[in-house]
Amino acid sequence: xxxxxxxxxxxEEAEIATDTVREAMLEQLSAELGDALVGxxxxxxxxxxxxxxxxxxxxxxxxxxxxxxxAYFSFVSAIDWLPSPFGRDMDSQVDxxxxxxxxxxxxEMIWGLAGGETRFQVFARVNDIVGHRALTIKADVPADxxxxxxxxxxxxxxxxxEREAWEMFGINFEGHPGLRHIYLPGEFEGNPxxxxxxxxxxxxxxxxxxxxxxAMPGSDDEEDETDAxxxxx
Amino acid sequence: MTDISDRQQLGYIASQAADARxxxxxxxxxxxxxxxxxxxxxxxxxRIIAKLDGxxxxxxxxxxxxxxxxxxxxxxxxxxxQVTSLINRIDWLGSFANEVPFILAAEQLMEVExxxxxxxxxxxxxxxxRIANVVLFLGDMAVQVGAVTPVFFAFxxxxxxLNQIESATGGxxxxxxxxxxxxxxxxxxxWVAETKQVMKKMRGFCDEIETLVMGNEIFQKRTRGxxxxxxxxxxxxxxxxxxxxxxxxxxxxxxxxxxxxxxxxVDWKVxxxxxxxxxxxxxxxxxxxxxxxxxxxxxxxxxxxxxxMAKVPRIIKVTAGEAYVETENPLGVMGYYVxxxxxxxxxxxxxxxxxxxxxxxxxxxxxxxxxxDIVTILGSLYFILGDIDR
Numbered sequence: 058x059x060x061x062x063x064x065x066x067x068x069e070e071a072e073i074a075t076d077t078v079r080e081a082m083l084e085q086l087s088a089e090l091g092d093a094l095v096g097x098x099x100x101x102x103x104x105x106x107x108x109x110x111x112x113x114x115x116x117x118x119x120x121x122x123x124x125x126x127x128a129y130f131s132f133v134s135a136i137d138w139l140p141s142p143f144g145r146d147m148d149s150q151v152d153x154x155x156x157x158x159x160x161x162x163x164x165e166m167i168w169g170l171a172g173g174e175t176r177f178q179v180f181a182r183v184n185d186i187v188g189h190r191a192l193t194i195k196a197d198v199p200a201d202x203x204x205x206x207x208x209x210x211x212x213x214x215x216x217x218x219e220r221e222a223w224e225m226f227g228i229n230f231e232g233h234p235g236l237r238h239i240y241l242p243g244e245f246e247g248n249p250x251x252x253x254x255x256x257x258x259x260x261x262x263x264x265x266x267x268x269x270x271x272a273m274p275g276s277d278d279e280e281d282e283t284d285a286x287x288x289x290x
Numbered sequence: 291m292t293d294i295s296d297r298q299q300l301g302y303i304a305s306q307a308a309d310a311r312x313x314x315x316x317x318x319x320x321x322x323x324x325x326x327x328x329x330x331x332x333x334x335x336x337r338i339i340a341k342l343d344g345x346x347x348x349x350x351x352x353x354x355x356x357x358x359x360x361x362x363x364x365x366x367x368x369x370x371x372q373v374t375s376l377i378n379r380i381d382w383l384g385s386f387a388n389e390v391p392f393i394l395a396a397e398q399l400m401e402v403e404x405x406x407x408x409x410x411x412x413x414x415x416x417x418x419x420r421i422a423n424v425v426l427f428l429g430d431m432a433v434q435v436g437a438v439t440p441v442f443f444a445f446x447x448x449x450x451x452l453n454q455i456e457s458a459t460g461g462x463x464x465x466x467x468x469x470x471x472x473x474x475x476x477x478x479x480x481w482v483a484e485t486k487q488v489m490k491k492m493r494g495f496c497d498e499i500e501t502l503v504m505g506n507e508i509f510q511k512r513t514r515g516x517x518x519x520x521x522x523x524x525x526x527x528x529x530x531x532x533x534x535x536x537x538x539x540x541x542x543x544x545x546x547x548x549x550x551x552x553x554x555x556v557d558w559k560v561x562x563x564x565x566x567x568x569x570x571x572x573x574x575x576x577x578x579x580x581x582x583x584x585x586x587x588x589x590x591x592x593x594x595x596x597x598x599m600a601k602v603p604r605i606i607k608v609t610a611g612e613a614y615v616e617t618e619n620p621l622g623v624m625g626y627y628v629x630x631x632x633x634x635x636x637x638x639x640x641x642x643x644x645x646x647x648x649x650x651x652x653x654x655x656x657x658x659x660x661x662x663d664i665v666t667i668l669g670s671l672y673f674i675l676g677d678i679d680r
Contacts, residue, residue, distance in 0.1 A: 130527065132642045134640045217649075218650075
């Protein structure tokens with residue numbers, strides 16, 4: 058049982074300090090893209106995220122594929138950073154459809170890794186399967202046009218992914234050979250993955266799972282467990 | 291002289307006119323063939339609209355969405371532990387494997403590491419779900435070329451694997467066994483010895499399929515040189531798993547980036563095949579099942595003792611941040627991009643499923659093939675609709 062307490066103390070080795078492979082990637086990208094590289098986040102030993110301008114979105118793909126050997130296309134998708142106007146519907150104890158939901162005060166937008174400035178971001182991932190490297194690329198989608206250049210010319214596989222992002226988030230991809238619905242029926246209105254698109258099942262019926270949620274774990278609970286575990290030798 | 295030549299000329303014109311009339315009658319303005327949504331080759335409900343010129347496909351357009359369940363949206367209103375019961379149903383033949391990358395991503399954000407015993411058991415169950423999944427493919431591929439018997443063998447022998455998964459996890463198809471920080475339970479008594487027996491049976495199944503199907507002349511004729519995917523095209527479309535290794539690309543996430551699973555502890559091999567056709571994809575999958583049984587055998591011998599759960603809070607709030615973790619699932623690379631805002635529920639989960647990418651090549655791949663080959667090519671790409679539509 059003494060192992061129980063030893064496993065949760067993380068063994069922080071010295072390897073965190075440097076990550077030469079990802080640093081070199083970042084250097085090469087910033088040399089090529091210059092001002093178009095507006096943000097980056099490097100977690101040593103884990104991952105690299107960069108953010109480029111929407112105009113440089115296609116150019117970045119081109120350079121990654123032909124200049125840096127990232128031949129493998131993983132995915133393109135989008136993020137909506139708008140805090141949900143409904144809050145977390147799962148917390149509601151009342152029938153929101155009957156009671157009517159109070160409009161929540163607007164929360165501030167908080168962006169993730171590599172920052173952001175607009176509500177929508179597109180993000181993608183490509184791999185270099187020879188050098189075993191990968192990175193995430195993000196770009197802010199201009200709020201007025203909601204348009205970024207398409208990747209289909211560089212990675213043919215981006216076709217379906219961009220159709221999905223167009224359908225789910227309403228983002229246009231300039232130069233895409235045919236943006237049309239991929240999952241939803243053609244007459245469907247709205248973009249379901251946007252945060253202000255209500256998940257109707259949750260709006261009309263309170264979530265039964267709510268009864269399971271107990272009080273937040275205090276340090277008391279955890280001490281009890283370690284006491285019980287540690288006392289048997 | 292001139293008379294004759296004129297007459298010849300006239301005769302020629304008349305015959306041309308007759309030919310033209312005949313052509314007009316036989317004119318088929320490209321036939322449109324609807325395959326699916328219900329078709330044995332589609333593993334669910336996929337519809338393909340194929341435009342044909344005679345027996346040849348001019349254009350093929352898959353229509354998805356018959357099984358779209360909106361998992362990415364649903365994850366945004368479910369707590370992290372609840373998400374695993376959803377994502378179990380993405381690739382329903384290898385359910386346990388779906389849970390692993392999501393849990394690993396959450397663990398990465400929380401900076402929790404599962405204890406060694408849990409990592410070992412995770413890897414064992416991961417490989418067993420690969421066997422359960424791919425075994426069905428091996429039988430099913432024979433059905434696509436007209437041999438019905440092997441699929442019954444596959445269903446028969448998959449039962450052994452499912453029984454083992456059930457006795458360890460409690461669920462045959464949807465284990466929902468993986469937890470942030472470890473696993474739900476330890477292995478039941480006697481499980482290790484039984485599983486070793488099952489692995490032996492599975493190797494027997496592989497030999498059976500090899501002798502029964504692979505040497506068969508009809509099978510070879512229907513799959514060799516059919517549906518060839520060049521490696522550079524495959525990479526552009528993001529193909530993964532046996533589909534890309536069947537094109538000679540030596541890339542396997544298990545070996546190259548095993549994050550959190552213990553593939554570096556065992557002796558195994560990544561198989562590739564240079565041809566890129568339907569046959570090579572079948573061949574690679576067959577070898578992978580054999581390899582998986584070896585991995586399971588070795589891991590069973592070396593399971594360390596100890597706890598199966600790390601210490602995590604009872605109510606899980608995942609630290610704010612973003613993490614992407616991918617693993618080599620039975621159908622190919624599957625990854626979850628998890629964005630957390632330090633809440634009970636994920637802010638956004640992007641599910642990168644293998645079959646979506648594997649399927650996206652079909653409009654390119656089916657162009658120019660003959661109608662009977664559509665079925666074998668789709669079969670050899672091996673997708674599961676839940677994994678495409680999510």
